[in-house]
Amino acid sequence: MSDTIEGMEAVTVHVRDIHRARKFYGEVLGLSELQFDGKAGRAVFAIPGTSTTLRMHLYDPDEGGREPGTVSGVVFAHHDPVAACAEIERRGGRVTDPPHEIHPPGFTATLSVIADPDGNEFVLRSPPRPTQ
Numbered sequence: 001m002s003d004t005i006e007g008m009e010a011v012t013v014h015v016r017d018i019h020r021a022r023k024f025y026g027e028v029l030g031l032s033e034l035q036f037d038g039k040a041g042r043a044v045f046a047i048p049g050t051s052t053t054l055r056m057h058l059y060d061p062d063e064g065g066r067e068p069g070t071v072s073g074v075v076f077a078h079h080d081p082v083a084a085c086a087e088i089e090r091r092g093g094r095v096t097d098p099p100h101e102i103h104p105p106g107f108t109a110t111l112s113v114i115a116d117p118d119g120n121e122f123v124l125r126s127p128p129r130p131t132q
Helices: 018-028 081-090
Strands: 010-015 033-037 042-046 053-058 074-077 094-102 107-115 121-125
Touching: 010 018, 018 033, 018 042, 018 053, 081 094, 081 107, 081 121
Parallel strands: 010 053, 074 121
Antiparallel strands: 033 042, 042 053, 094 107, 107 121
16 A cells, blocks of 8 residues: 555546536536535536546636646546547537547557547546557
8 A cells, every 4th residue: 555645536627617517527428416516616526437526616826726728637438439539529529639549568549538618638548458
């Protein structure tokens, strides 16, 4: 066990418009909303298959952290990113990097990048398949 990190509780994303964000994460990505506080401009969504939540709130420059539209590097999983991206686009979402295969040493996977209304980007990747 690590002496510093014991798990991941949440990923937080700063947004400019909580109502647009809720529509994207709920209707476009199909995540289940766990909490919403309109007065505070905060929402929490469940990430399927994990105990980690995706939290979002209106950006306050005094709190520090990343501005809306600058998040990247969070990786979501789906067994078929091609089909998932088609559905995301059908629902009005934006795919910024279409699905394509990657071939790092030892495995192959399909990945793409999607963006929320603020431009925060998320990788959508298939499970890795061992290479021969």
